[in-house]
Amino acid sequence: TQSTRPQRLLGAVKKNATRGDPRSVVKAIDQFCRQKEWAMNVGDEKGCILDSVVSELNPATVLELGTYCGYSTVRIASMLPPHAKLITLEFNPDYAAVARQVIAWAGLEDKVQLVEGASGDLIPKMSEQFEVETFDLVFLDHWKDRYLPDTKLMEECGLLKKGSVLLADNVICPGTPEYLEYVRASPRYESQYFRSHLEYTKVEDGLEKSVFLG
Numbered sequence: 138t139q140s141t142r143p144q145r146l147l148g149a150v151k152k153n154a155t156r157g158d159p160r161s162v163v164k165a166i167d168q169f170c171r172q173k174e175w176a177m178n179v180g181d182e183k184g185c186i187l188d189s190v191v192s193e194l195n196p197a198t199v200l201e202l203g204t205y206c207g208y209s210t211v212r213i214a215s216m217l218p219p220h221a222k223l224i225t226l227e228f229n230p231d232y233a234a235v236a237r238q239v240i241a242w243a244g245l246e247d248k249v250q251l252v253e254g255a256s257g258d259l260i261p262k263m264s265e266q267f268e269v270e271t272f273d274l275v276f277l278d279h280w281k282d283r284y285l286p287d288t289k290l291m292e293e294c295g296l297l298k299k300g301s302v303l304l305a306d307n308v309i310c311p312g313t314p315e316y317l318e319y320v321r322a323s324p325r326y327e328s329q330y331f332r333s334h335l336e337y338t339k340v341e342d343g344l345e346k347s348v349f350l351g
């Protein structure tokens with residue numbers, strides 16, 4: 138049977154990256170996506186912006202919506218302090234299976250909890266099932282029309298506290314107009330746009346960082 142793109146991406150990680158070395162995993166995926174096959178990872182350019190937000194915030198609890206192959210999961214988890222935890226939600230079981238192996242190759246399985254399911258179903262169960270009160274950082278990188286409803290859901294479920302940061306990928310391409318309008322107009326958020334490019338291309342895209350004011 139034919140392999141899938143995520144499976145070929147995993148092969149490139151196993152071939153070119155060193156076990157237990159997250160930076161080499163990130164580099165192997167970026168090389169694969171530039172030289173072999175484009176894939177919808179946040180990528181190296183936007184990845185540097187992601188890194189700077191994580192290192193500035195030094196979060197203890199992180200929620201990632203949309204794992205895909207685990208590229209941003211590895212980028213974030215590799216920067217977390219010792220007892221911090223990252224919960225990442227992935228809807229597609231095939232993507233989840235690849236992501237688990239990418240995360241394990243990077244040696245980060247102890248910091249990451251990958252949960253399979255839809256964000257809309259899992260967010261309301263967060264506090265009871267995953268023993269999390271609030272998230273210091275949420276990285277939104279899943280269905281673009283779920284960014285807004287899931288943000289409202291996180292507010293309603295009390296998962297955001299004063300100072301929680303939402304970092305949203307693809308706010309220009311593919312675009313999340315309703316989400317952008319909401320976080321930029323709401324008095325409950327302080328928003329900032331980081332202009333960049335769609336991963337591995339010259340197309341404009343960017344990240345929106347929104348601080349919850351409580």
Ligand SMILES: Nc1ncnc2c1ncn2CCCCCNC(=O)c1cc(-c2ccc(F)cc2)cc(O)c1O
Nearest residue numbers: 177203204226227228254255256278279280307310311
């Ligand atoms: N736990 C959960 N709950 C809900 N949905 C869930 C989920 N877990 C996963 N999904 C479903 C996400 C499916 C992938 C989302 N990402 C994207 O769709 C995406 C697309 C592009 C793109 C841009 C230009 C193009 F020409 C083509 C594609 C770039 C990106 O950086 C993207 O992140």
Ligand SMILES: [Mg+2]
Nearest residue numbers: 179278306307
């Ligand atoms: Mg994305």
